[in-house]
Amino acid sequence: MKAQDRIRFSVVFSLICLVVLPATYAKTSIQNFAPNPPLGFNSFDSYLTYLSEDKAYALMDVMAEKYLPFGYEYFVIDAGWARNVELYPGSMYPKKSKGVAMDEFGLLEPCQMYFPKGIKPLADYAHKKGLKFGVWFIRGIPRQAVEKNLPIKGTRYFARDIADTSSVCGWNQENYGINMTKPGAQAYYNALIDKLAGWNIDFVKADDIVPDPLEIVAVAKAIEDGGHTMIYSLSPGDVHYPTHVTYYRRANMLRITADIWDNPQSIEKGFIAWEKFQGTERPGFWPDLDMIPFGRLTVVATPDIPNVAEDRRARQSQFSQDQMKTFITQRAMAASPLIIGGDLLTMDDFSYRLLTNRNMLACNQNGVMGVNVYRAGNIDVWLTPHKTDPLMGWIGIFNRSTSPRNITLGKKDLGLIAFEKSYDLMAVRQPFRLESIWSDETITIEDKHVFAIPAEGVLFLKFHQMQ
Amino acid sequence: MKAKDSMHFTVVFSLICLTGCSAVHNKTSIQGLAPRPPLGFNSFDSYRSNLTEDKAYALMDVMAEKYLPFGYEYFVMDAGWYRTMNPKKDQDLGLESFGVCVVRQDYFPGGIKKLTDYAHKKGLKFGVWIIRGIPRQAVEQNLPILGTSYFARDIADTNNICGWSQANYGIDMNKPGAQAYYNALIDKLAGWGVDFIKVDDMVPNPQEIVAVAKAIEDGGHTMIYSLSPGDVHYPTHLAYYRRSNMLRITRDIWDNPQSIEKGFIAWEKFQGTERHGFWPDLDMIPFGRLDVVNKQARQSKFNQDQMKTFITQRAMAASPLLIGGDLLTMDDFSYSLLTNRKMLACNQNGVMGVNVYRAGNIDVWLTPHKTDPLMGWIGIFNRSKSPRNMTLDKKDLGFVVFEKSYDLTAARQRFRLDSIWSDETITIEDKHVFAVPAEGVVFFKFHQMP
Numbered sequence: 001m002k003a004q005d006r007i008r009f010s011v012v013f014s015l016i017c018l019v020v021l022p023a024t025y026a027k028t029s030i031q032n033f034a035p036n037p038p039l040g041f042n043s044f045d046s047y048l049t050y051l052s053e054d055k056a057y058a059l060m061d062v063m064a065e066k067y068l069p070f071g072y073e074y075f076v077i078d079a080g081w082a083r084n085v086e087l088y089p090g091s092m093y094p095k096k097s098k099g100v101a102m103d104e105f106g107l108l109e110p111c112q113m114y115f116p117k118g119i120k121p122l123a124d125y126a127h128k129k130g131l132k133f134g135v136w137f138i139r140g141i142p143r144q145a146v147e148k149n150l151p152i153k154g155t156r157y158f159a160r161d162i163a164d165t166s167s168v169c170g171w172n173q174e175n176y177g178i179n180m181t182k183p184g185a186q187a188y189y190n191a192l193i194d195k196l197a198g199w200n201i202d203f204v205k206a207d208d209i210v211p212d213p214l215e216i217v218a219v220a221k222a223i224e225d226g227g228h229t230m231i232y233s234l235s236p237g238d239v240h241y242p243t244h245v246t247y248y249r250r251a252n253m254l255r256i257t258a259d260i261w262d263n264p265q266s267i268e269k270g271f272i273a274w275e276k277f278q279g280t281e282r283p284g285f286w287p288d289l290d291m292i293p294f295g296r297l298t299v300v301a302t303p304d305i306p307n308v309a310e311d312r313r314a315r316q317s318q319f320s321q322d323q324m325k326t327f328i329t330q331r332a333m334a335a336s337p338l339i340i341g342g343d344l345l346t347m348d349d350f351s352y353r354l355l356t357n358r359n360m361l362a363c364n365q366n367g368v369m370g371v372n373v374y375r376a377g378n379i380d381v382w383l384t385p386h387k388t389d390p391l392m393g394w395i396g397i398f399n400r401s402t403s404p405r406n407i408t409l410g411k412k413d414l415g416l417i418a419f420e421k422s423y424d425l426m427a428v429r430q431p432f433r434l435e436s437i438w439s440d441e442t443i444t445i446e447d448k449h450v451f452a453i454p455a456e457g458v459l460f461l462k463f464h465q466m467q
Numbered sequence: 468m469k470a471k472d473s474m475h476f477t478v479v480f481s482l483i484c485l486t487g488c489s490a491v492h493n494k495t496s497i498q499g500l501a502p503r504p505p506l507g508f509n510s511f512d513s514y515r516s517n518l519t520e521d522k523a524y525a526l527m528d529v530m531a532e533k534y535l536p537f538g539y540e541y542f543v544m545d546a547g548w549y550r551t552m553n554p555k556k557d558q559d560l561g562l563e564s565f566g567v568c569v570v571r572q573d574y575f576p577g578g579i580k581k582l583t584d585y586a587h588k589k590g591l592k593f594g595v596w597i598i599r600g601i602p603r604q605a606v607e608q609n610l611p612i613l614g615t616s617y618f619a620r621d622i623a624d625t626n627n628i629c630g631w632s633q634a635n636y637g638i639d640m641n642k643p644g645a646q647a648y649y650n651a652l653i654d655k656l657a658g659w660g661v662d663f664i665k666v667d668d669m670v671p672n673p674q675e676i677v678a679v680a681k682a683i684e685d686g687g688h689t690m691i692y693s694l695s696p697g698d699v700h701y702p703t704h705l706a707y708y709r710r711s712n713m714l715r716i717t718r719d720i721w722d723n724p725q726s727i728e729k730g731f732i733a734w735e736k737f738q739g740t741e742r743h744g745f746w747p748d749l750d751m752i753p754f755g756r757l758d759v760v761n762k763q764a765r766q767s768k769f770n771q772d773q774m775k776t777f778i779t780q781r782a783m784a785a786s787p788l789l790i791g792g793d794l795l796t797m798d799d800f801s802y803s804l805l806t807n808r809k810m811l812a813c814n815q816n817g818v819m820g821v822n823v824y825r826a827g828n829i830d831v832w833l834t835p836h837k838t839d840p841l842m843g844w845i846g847i848f849n850r851s852k853s854p855r856n857m858t859l860d861k862k863d864l865g866f867v868v869f870e871k872s873y874d875l876t877a878a879r880q881r882f883r884l885d886s887i888w889s890d891e892t893i894t895i896e897d898k899h900v901f902a903v904p905a906e907g908v909v910f911f912k913f914h915q916m917p
Contacts, residue, residue, distance in 0.1 A: 170874070181841075181917060211869030213840035239875065242821040243843075243865055245739055246835045279705055279740055371702040385706045390673035391641075393703075415703055418671075467641060 026227050030220055031284030033231050034252040036365045038286070038337045040074025040134070041067070042205070045261075045293045045341025048312065049080025050300040052092045052114040055345075056122055062344045064129035070356045071365070072340065074203050074231065075126055076134035081115055082108040083174070093305045099144055100174050105153040106145025106188075107195050108137060123200040134203025134231065135196065139215050140167070140175030141188060153191040157184030169208040180214040186221065193222035193230070203231040210234050210255065213247040220250035233337075237273070237290065245280060253288040253337050260290035262297065262317040264456065267326055271380065271400070274334045274369070281335055281369045288337045293317050294324060294351035295342025317342060321350060322457035325438050328354050329396050329460045332363040333370040333384045359437045359462060363394045370394070373415030379407050379453070383415035391465040395434070399453035410448040416463065434461040495684050497692050498744030501712040503815045505691055505746070505787045507541025507594070508534070509665070512721075512753045512791025516547025517760040519574045522795075523582055529794045531589035537806045538815070539790065541663050541691065542586055543594035548575060568602055583660035594663025594691065595656065599675050600627070600635030601648060613651035617644025629668040640674040646681065653682035653690070663691040670694050670715065673707040680710035693787075697733070697750065705740065713748040713787050720750035722757060722767040724906065727776055731830065731850070734784045734819070741785055741819045748787045749780065754801035755792025767792060771800060772907030775888050778804050779846050779910045782813040783820040783834045809887045809912060813844045820844070823865035829857050829903070833865035841915040845884070849903035860898035866913070884911040 041063055043051040060075055082101050085094035092114070101109040110118050123133040145159045152158060162185040167177025178185050196204060204223075209216055216234065223230050234248060237255030248254045256273040260266040270289050277287040294317050301308040319327065331338055340355060347355075354360070363384060370384030378401035384394040395414055399405050411417065411428065418428040434443040437460040443449055444466070451459055508530055510518040527542055549568040570579055579595065586593040605619045612618065622645040627637030638645050656664060669676055676694065683690050694708065697715030708714045716733040720726040730749050737747040754774060758764050769777060781788055790805060797805075804810070813834060820834030828851035834844040845864055849855050861867070861877040868878045884893040887910040893899055894916070903909055 217838065217840060239869060241867065241869075241875075242739070243823065243833050243835050244840075245821075246818045246837055247840055279702070282742055368706045371705075373703065383703050385703050387706050388677065390677065390704075390707055417701070 028224050028227055028229055030223060030232050030250060030252060031282070033229060033284065034286065035283050036367050037335050038074055038203075038231055038233075038253065038339070039070075039072045039361075039364075040076055040132075040203075040338075041072060041340045041344060042076040042078055042134075042291050044078035044136075045291050045297050046295070046299050046343035047078075047080075048298055048300060049078065049083070050092050050094060050114070051077055051080060053117065053122070055092075056115075057125065059344050060122075060126055060129055060131060064131055066352070067340070067344065067356070068130055070358070070361060072338070072355075073130070074132050074134050074339070076136070076203055076205060076339065077122075078136045078205065079138070079207070081111055081119065081135060082137070084112055085114075087113055088305060091302070091305060093300055093302075093308075100142040102142050102145060104150060105191060106142050106150045106159055107153065107192050118199075119201070120199040123202075127200065132202035132231075133200065134205060134233075135201055136205045136207060137192070137196075138169065138172055138175055139206060139208040139212060140169070140177045142175055143173070146176055152184045152188050155184045155187045157182075157187070162188055167212075172208065175208075177212065178215060178218070180218050186218055189215075189218045189222040190226060193219065193228060194226055197226060197228040197230065201230060203233065205233045205235060206251075207235045210236060210248070211239055211241075213244050216244075216247045217250055233288065237288070249282065249285045252284060253286050255290060256287045257290050260293065261311075262293040262319045264323065266293075267323060267330070267456070268400070270327070270330045270334075271398075274330060274382075275372055278334075278369050278371050281367070283367060286335060286337050286367075287369065288339075289331050289334060291339045291341030292328065292331070292355070293341045294319070294328075294355065295340075295344075295347040297342055299343050299346070316348070317351070320456070322454045324351065324354055325460070326398060326456060326458045328360060329398075329437075329458045332360045332460070333382055333394055333396050335364060335367050335369050335384075338364060357437065360460070363437075363462070366394075370396070371415075374409070374413045377401075377405075377407075379405060381409065381414055393463055394437075395461045395463055397451050397453055397459040397461070399455060399457050402455050404455050404457075405453050406450055407453065408448055408450050411445060413448075414445070414463075416445075416465075428465070431466045433464045433466055435463075436461055493687050495687055495689055497680055497683055497710060497712060498742070500689060500691055500744065501746065502743050503817050504785050505541050505663070505693075505713065505789075506537075506539045506811075506814075507543055507592075507663075507787075507789050508539060508794060509543040509545055509594075509751050509789045509791060511545035511596075512751050512757050513755075513759050513793035514545075514547075515758065515760055516545065517574075518544055518547060520577055520582070523575075524585060526794050527582075527586055527589055527591060531591055533802070534790070534794065534806070535590055537808070537811060539788070539805075540590070541592050541594050541789070543596070543663055543665060543789065545596045545665065546598070546667070547571070548579070548595060578659075579661070580659040583662075587660065592662035592691075593660065594665060594693075595661055596665045596667060597652070597656075598629065598632060598635055598667040599669045599672060600629070600637045602635055603633070606636055612644045612648050615644045615647045617642075617647070622648055627672075632668065635668075637672065638675060638678070640678050646678055649675075649678045649682040650686060653679065653688060654686055657686060657688040657690060661690065663693065665693045665695060667695045670696060670708070671699055671701075673704050676707045677710055693748065697748070709742065709745045712744060713746050715750060716747045717750050720753065722753040722769045724773065726753075727773060727780070727906070728850070730777070730780045730784075731848075734780060734832075735822055738784075738819050738821050741817070743817065746785060746787050746817075747819065748789075749784060751789045751791030752778065752781070752805070753791045754778075754805065755790075755794075755797040757792055759793050759796070766798070767801070770906075772904045774801065774804055775910070776848060776906060776908045778810060779848075779887075779908045782810045782910070783832055783844055783846050785814060785817050785819050785834070788814060807887065810910075813887075813912070816844075820846070821865075824859070824863045827851075827855075829855060831859065831864055843913055844887075845911050845913055847901050847903055847909045847911075849905060849907055852905050854905050854907075855903050856900055857903060858898055858900050861895060863898075864895070864913075866895075866915075878915065881916040883914045883916055885913075886911055 084098040126133040164179040233253035374381035583593040623636040624639040693713035824831035
C-alpha cells in the first residue's frame with residue numbers, strides 16, 4: 001500500500017466510523033436509560049401544582065448539596081408549570097386557573113406566573129449542579145388547541161384531525177385524548193417531546209396514560225425515534241390490565257398504586273401493589289410505589305389562604321417513625337424508584353437519615369423486587385435476593401398490625417432455604433448472619449429466633465450465609 | 468492540520484474504532500444471545516440417551532432441509548453422548564486428566580467437533596446436554612482441576628447429589644478451583660464449536676447456575692444456556708434463573724393429557740416473567756415417532772385436537788420450541804403444525820400471554836403483540852373431555868379498554884379474528900358462539916378494526 005493509498009484508506013475508514021457512530025446514537029432505546037431504579041425528587045407532595053421558579057432553584061441547591069451525593073439526581077416538576085393562573089396577592093397560591101399555557105401548535109409553554117424565564121434555564125442550572133431535570137405532562141392535546149383547531153407542527157393536519165373528544169381524563173379537564181390511528185397523531189407527540197428535549201429535559205412523567213396503550217407506545221416512539229435520552233414514567237397507578245404489561249414496559253417507570261400519602265392505608269396499598277407486581281421489574285423498567293411523603297407536605301397553602309381542604313394544608317408528615325421505616329423499607333426491597341415528595345428545604349433530620357441510609361439505598365439499587373416468603377397473623381416476611389450473589393440478600397419482617405409483636409421465625413419462614421439434594425427442600429445447614437439496617441443489631445441465626453417488631457414497624461435485615 | 472497530522476489522526480482514530488470493537492466482543496452477555504424464544508430439536512423424546520453419530524447426521528440433514536427454513540436452528544443432543552448415566556455399567560467414563568468427560572467412542576467415533584462443524588455448514592447451531600457437578604469418578608481419582616493447583620476433592624460437595632443420576636457430585640462454589648472447573652468445561656465445549664448447552668439438575672442450585680453463566684460470559688463464548696429440570700422452583704431464585712436463556716418450568720412432558728394440564732399450570736405461574744433473552748420453557752414437543760430406540764417405540768398418543776392445544780400453548784406462552792419426535796419419520800400432520808408460519812409468528816413475538824377468562828373448563832388466554840396494541844392472539848381452550856359451544860363477549864376475550872380513565876369497558880370497536888388452525892374469519896361486534904372441540908382449542912390472530 002502506498003502512502004497515498006494508506007491515507008485514502010484511513011480516511012475512508014474514519015469516515016465509515018464517523019457515519020456508523022452517529023447512526024448508533026440517532027435512535028435511542030428507553031430500556032437502556034434506567035439500569036437501576038431512578039432516584040430523585042418530585043414537587044407534588046410538597047408544592048402540589050404551585051411550584052415557582054425561586055423555590056425550584058432553592059430546592060435544586062439543597063438537592064445537589066445534600067441528596068445528590070447519595071444518588072438522588074432527578075429533579076422533577078409535577079403539574080402546574082404549564083398552566084396560567086391568577087394568584088392571591090402576595091402568595092404563590094392560585095385564585096383561579098386561566099387555562100393551559102401553549103404555543104401556536106398546542107404544545108406546552110411555561111406558566112407566566114411561576115416560570116417567567118422559562119424551563120430551559122432551570123434545566124441548564126440542574127445540569128450545572130450535576131442534577132437531571134424532569135417535567136410532568138398529561139396525555140392528549142389541550143382542549144383549547146382543539147377549539148382553535150391549531151395546526152400540528154410539521155404536518156398538514158390540525159388538532160381536530162387527531163383529537164378524540166370522547167377520550168377524556170376523569171380528573172383533569174385540560175386535554176382530549178389522541179386517536180393514534182389518525183395521521184398527524186404521532187407527529188403531535190413527536191413535536192411535544194422534541195420541544196421538551198429542546199429545553200434539555202431528562203425525564204417526563206406522563207399522567208393519565210396508564211390506561212391507554214396506544215398513547216404509551218406513541219410517547220415511547222417519540223422519545224426513541226427522536227434520538228432523545230429521557231426517562232419515561234407512567235401515571236397514574238389506579239388501574240392496570242395484565243395484557244398491557246408489554247406496553248407498560250415501553251416506559252422506565254410504572255406507577256402501581258393510586259396516589260400515596262402520609263396515612264396507614266397508603267402503607268397497606270404498598271404491600272398489595274408490591275405483591276401484585278413482584279417479578280415484573282426489568283433493568284430499565286421499575287414498578288413505582290409513588291413519591292415518599294416524608295417531611296413537610298403541601299407547604300404552599302399557608303393559613304392565610306382561604307377555602308383550602310384540610311388535607312391540602314401545610315403540615316409535617318403524619319407518619320410515625322416506625323411507619324416511616326416500614327414505608328421506606330418497602331420501597332428499598334421492592335426496587336421502586338425513590339422519588340422524595342416532602343419539602344427538601346425544611347426536611348427534618350430523622351427523615352433525611354432514612355432517605356440517605358446507604359444500606360437502604362444499596363438494597364434499592366440492587367434492582368430486584370423482593371418476594372413475599374411468609375405471611376401469618378399480620379406478620380409478613382419479604383426477601384430480596386442479591387442480583388448476582390445467592391449467598392446474600394435482604395429480609396424485611398413487617399408487622400402489619402397496630403400492636404407490637406414478638407414472633408418466632410425459623411430459617412424456612414425467613415426464606416433462607418436451599419435445596420440440599422435436588423428436589424429436597426430443606427433448611428440449609430449453615431448459619432446466617434443478619435445485620436439490622438435501622439439499628440446496630442447483628443443476629444446469628446442457626447435454627448430460629450424471636451424477633452421483636454414494633455406496631456406497624458419493620459425489622460430490615462441484610463443477610464449473609466456463613467461458611 | 469497538515470497532511471501527515473491528518474494521517475496520524477485517522478490512523479489513531481481507526482485504531483480506536485478497531486479496539487473499541489474487539490473489546491465489545493471480549494466478554495459476552497447471555498441475555499443478548501436469545502432475543503426471541505429459541506427454536507430447534509432435542510434428541511431425548513425420540514432417541515433417549517442412545518443417539519448415535521449416523522442418526523445425528525441424518526437428523527441434521529432433514530432438519531436443515533425441512534425445518535431450518537421455518538427457523539428451527541438448534542440441534543441439541545440430550546444425555547448419552549458421554550458416559551455418565553449409569554456408571555455401574557459404564558465402568559470407564561473416559562475422563563480426561565482434568566475430570567471433564569469425553570465423548571462415547573462407540574456412539575460418536577468421529578467426536579463432537581465434526582458434528583458441530585457439519586451443523587454449521589448446514590446453517591444449524593449445535594447443542595449438548597450436560598449435568599451439574601463433577602463426575603464421581605474424577606473425585607475418586609482426585610483428578611486435577613485444569614489450570615489450577617486444586618484437585619477434584621477440593622471442590623466436590625459429596626453431600627450434594629442429584630436425585631435421579633449417580634454420575635456427579637455437586638460443586639461447592641465457595642472453594643477455590645470451583646469456578647475454574649466450570650470454566651474448563653465450558654471452554655472445552657466452546658472449543659468444539661458448541662452453541663447451546665442444556666444443563667440438567669441445575670435449577671435448584673443458584674450458585675452453580677451463576678457459575679456456569681460466568682464461565683460462558685467471562686470466557687467470551689456465545690452459547691445459549693438452558694436450565695433443567697422443571698420440577699421445583701423457588702420465587703426468590705428468579706434473579707438467578709435469569710442468568711440463563713431458558714428455564715424449564717414443567718416436569719418432563721410426554722404425549723398424555725396430564726402433560727397438557729401441566730402446561731397450563733406452569734404457564735399461569737410464570738406469566739409475565741419472560742424477558743428478551745430469558746424464556747420460560749414448557750419442554751420438548753412429543754409429536755411424531757417417540758422412543759424409537761426402545762420397546763416403547765410408538766407414534767405420539769396425542770390426538771389432533773390435543774396436538775393443536777399443545778402447540779398453541781407454546782406459541783402463546785412464547786416458550787422455546789424444541790421438537791422432540793423423530794425428524795426422520797415425522798408425519799405430515801405434525802409437520803404441518805410445527806411449521807405453521809402463523810403459529811411461529813405468535814411464538815417469535817416473544818410475549819407470554821396471560822389468562823383473561825376461566826369458567827367451566829374453558830380458558831381464554833390473550834397474547835399481546837409486542838409493539839402494536841391493536842393486534843394480538845387469543846386462544847380459547849376447552850380443558851374438558853366433551854365438545855363445547857361457548858358464548859363469549861369482547862370482555863371475556865380480553866378486548867377491553869379504558870374508555871375514560873378508570874372506566875373499564877369492553878371496546879366499542881369491532882375485532883376481526885382470523886383462525887390459525889382453519890380458514891375461518893369472524894368479525895366480533897359484541898359476542899360470538901365459539902365451538903371448541905374436546906381438549907381442543909380455537910386459536911385466533913385478532914385485529915382491532917378501524
